[in-house]
Amino acid sequence: MNNSVANTTRLLWAGLRALLVLTVLTGVIYPLAVTGVAQAAFNDKANGSEIKDHEGKVVGSKLIGQTYKGLQWFQPRPSNGLGENSVNTQYQLILSGATNLSGDNKELIKSVKDAKAAVIKDNSTPGHQVKPSDVPADAVTSSGSGLDPHISPEYAELQVHRVAAKNHLPVGEVEKLVHEHTDGRILGFMGEPRVNVLELNIDLKELAAKG
Amino acid sequence: MSPVLAGVLQLLALIGALALAYRPLGDYMARVYSSTEHLRVEKWIYKAIGANPDTEMRWPAYLRGVLGFSLISVLFLYGLQRLQGSLPGSLGFASIDPDQAFNTAASFVSNTNWQSYYGEQAMGHVVQTGGLAVQNFVSAAVGIAVAVALVRGFARSRTGELGNFWSDLVRGVVRILVPIAVVGAIVLVACGAIQNFAGIHEVGQFAGGSQQWNGGAVASQEVIKELGTNGGGYFNANSAHPFENPNGFSNLFEIFLILLIPFALTRTFGRMVGSVRQGYAILATMATIWLGFIALMMWTEFHHGGPAYDMAGGAMEGKETRFGIGASAIFSISTTLTSTGAVNSFHSSNTAFGGGLNLLGMMLGEIAPGGVGSGLYGMLIMAIIAVFIAGLMVGRTPEYLGKKIGTREIKLAACYILVTPTLVLGFTAAAMALDTPANSMTNSGAHGFSEILYAYTSGANNNGSAFAGLNADTQWFNSTIGIAMLLGRFLPMVFVLALAGSLAGQQPVPATAGTLRTEKPLFTGLLVGAIMIITGLTYFPALALGPLAEGLAS
Structure with a gap:
């Protein structure tokens, strides 16, 4: 023993x-x-890929999504994850996460429906009506991290008319800006094509200031 | 290029990279565990441990080493979390409550990495880097050690000796995990994963105001989280968080790391038993199931069933733009068919059948290719069951790799495969029968049931991924999932090591014309069939109540 x-x-x-x-x-x-x-x-990169605007001020990370108040800016994906009912407010980074709602969840069905209606309404300008079939899936769903820095090229494209009108810029110039900020798949096949919203908005601000 | 084609090309690139690494890494690991030489740093470590690495252990001694080391690990990690509030370098986070600290300690020591806490809101640098990440290394090394002991059981005869646990543990860390992790961490930083020891700080925003950022040794923890099939994220969003998984390349690289060792161990196995073709048969079994699941997952996710996704035009809820559906599908299958449980998209928001595939993948026992070490020994147990079934058909005493599968061996194998279903179904039934556990569900109906079934399946199989709608930070879930993780990890190890001891003691039987050729495709087919039938019979009723009911309704 x-x-x-x-x-x-x-x-x-x-x-x-x-x-x-x-x-x-x-x-x-x-x-x-x-x-x-x-x-x-x-x-x-090890310190978070900080990014500066044209005045040299740090305005966030290339990798982390943000909120852009005002429809003159390109809008990111919805972020309905842990944001609403806990300490986090959307895109505030202290708490990342997804909604975890399933495809048949009533709350998710409603939020997709509402988001789709809002996207159509906000992006339709006189002379340019957005069709429901134009709205891509990423525009009406929340990402996994709730911090997605990107939108699909289709969603960026969809916002061009609105952004041009709000900033009093020609549609063609804003369209050109979106094309410049559209990244393809890495080596042609890894990941998906995407537009970095922060980088796009920084250059949009510059363009609008000049314009 | 269509997203489907891009998904397929990513899969092919992944297979190509794994194939390139298979032989060199598999052979290298066989040498690591067969070598009689000790590196200088290892000698120094053995001196610090006070263990003689050349002492051969019989199975009870080997098991005592595994259990003793793991018990100390649980206590140490529990203590570290309980003291967090008083430790420096904790970012001001408080000590973790007892039930959550137990759950987390059990989770990381059992290679599960189930997380009932939010990483960026609960754990400081000391606990993350000095506690959790350390277990990512050592729990993985323990898994490989037990697998290697079983392989030695097949390879050796007329001895009960299975090697030395301390030596296997230390070599796994020093010669395999750390070198790959160092290189992998630098690759991830180059992609954009963060690696610093900054505190929580404010960074300016475009629209004015600021964002709150967490610093951390993220890349160094991320790489071992995948390589050791652990899965516990530095951040709550796990590998969906851009600081953990910044782009399409890092994503594919992380999937590669998850699958690297589990697949290559089949080569190590083949080398050590003296027939690489035996290893190929096991590899073929794993690869068949893995590929089949990925094909089904891609189909259901691109097809996007479910009312919300029909309306949205794609199942992008819980998925990141930079990965899209194809790369998310490959990741989610690779993480649930191994014991990883890291996620780059949120499984609860997968389509109903997609979530069902994640569940079924774990229910197979995570053997295709499974966790580091645990995948190989789990698959070898299934191989024993398969030769037993074949033996019953022709009325011969079954044998595998020259060892007789007698009463004792088949009893141990049967005990092994009974452990996790008992834990999963028992705890799920208890949670459903009681009043309060169901309050933790985010979704109701069939999906709500799936959340709880998923939690226990993930815990008992040491996966760690979640249908994360479930609020698992309650005393009930912290305690019961904690127990499920520990029993689901260490009870099977008892049976595996006992089996290894019994095999090592046998005299090999020479192969005859009547011996089942276990290196042939016929055997691979038999093995795949046995796995699917055994799992199907065990879990079909539970799956019918959850994902199948949900999927058929949508």
Whole structure:
């Protein structure tokens, strides 16, 4: 009996020492070494890919979505995840997450329906009526992170007439801007085509100021 | 190019990369676990542990090592979370409550990484980097060690010795996981994953005001989260968060990391038992199921059934624009057919049949290709069941790799396959029968039932992904899922190691004309069939109440 207690103690003691030494290796040395290399070689990316506007002011991250008040700006995807009923407000980053609603959930059906109606109404200008079939899926659904920095090229395209009208810019110029900011798939096949909303709005602001 | 074609090309690129890595990595791992040499750093570690790495262990000693180390790990991680409020480097976060700290400790030690907390709101640098990420390494190394012990059981004869646990643990970390993780972390940072120790800070916004940012050693944790098939995200949104998974390339790279070791271990197995073709048969079984599931997932997600998606014109809820549907489908199958549970899209918002495939993938026991180590030993147990069934058909004593599958072996294999269904169905039934657990559901009806079934399936199979609508941070779910994770991880290991000991003690039987050729396609077919039938019979009634009911209604 005493023998088995002693054996167990010895085993657990060995286990603790193994855990501590492996913690030093994988929980201290490894992350610090990676951080050192990352900070030296990819300083900008390792710190969140900050992006500056044309005045040189930091206005966010290339990778993180934001809220743009006012219909003169290109709008991101809806973000109905953890935003509404907890401490997070949409695109505030302290809490990321999805709605987790299923395809037959009444709440989701309603929010898609409402979002679609709003997208059609907001983006229809005199002389340009948006059709329901023009609205892409990403315009009416929330992303997984709730921080999606991108919209599909179709959704950007759809917003061109509205943005042009609100900023008193020619449609052609805004369209050109969207084309410049449309990224294809990486190497032609990885991921999906997309438009970075923050980068697009920064250049739109510049264009509108000049225009 | 259509999104479907792009999805298929991404799948082909992934298969190509895995094929390139298969032989070198598989052979390398076989050498790692067969070598008699010790690196200098390893010698130093053994000295610190106070263990002799050359002592051969019989199965009870090996098991004691696994359980002792894991028990200490649970206690240590529990303590670290309970003390967080007093530790420096915790970003001002409070200590974690006892039930959640138990759940999280059980979760990371069992290689599950179920998370009932929100990473960016609960865990500081010390717990994330010094506690959770460490378990991502060591729990993965424990899984590989147990698989290697079983393989040695097949490879050795007339000895009960299975190797040395401490040596297998340390080598897995030092020679396999850390080197790949270092390279992988740098690749992820180059894509845009963050890697710093900044606190919570405000960054200006376009429209004025500011956004609140979390810093963290994200890339270094992200890479081992995938490589060790762990799955616990630094952030709540897991691999959907742009700081964890910035673009289409990083996404494919992360899927590659998830599948890398589980597939390559079949080569290691083949090498160690002296016939790489035996490894190919196991690989073919895994790959067949994996590919079949991906094809079905792509079909159902692109087809987007469900009233909300019909109206939206695509199943993009819970998915990121930069990944789209194809890459999300590949990720979600790869994460649920291994024991990973990381997500780049939210499974609860998959189409009904898509969510059902995620569930079914876990219910197969995560063996196609499964978690690091656990996938291989799970599949070898199924192979034993398959030769047993074949043996019954022809009336011969079944044998596998020259070892007789007698009464003791088949009893241990049967116990192994009974553990998780018992936990999943038992706890799900209890949760449904009681009044309060159902209050945690976000969705009602069939999908609400699926949320709870998914939670226990994910826990007991050590996956960790969720139908995350379920509010799992209650005492009931923290405790019961915590227990399911621990029993679902360590009870099967008991049976695997006992089986390994019994196989290693046998005298090999020479192959005759009547021996079932387990390296042939016929056997792969038999094995796939056995897996599907056993899982189907076990879980069909539960699946019918959840995703099947939902899918047929829409």
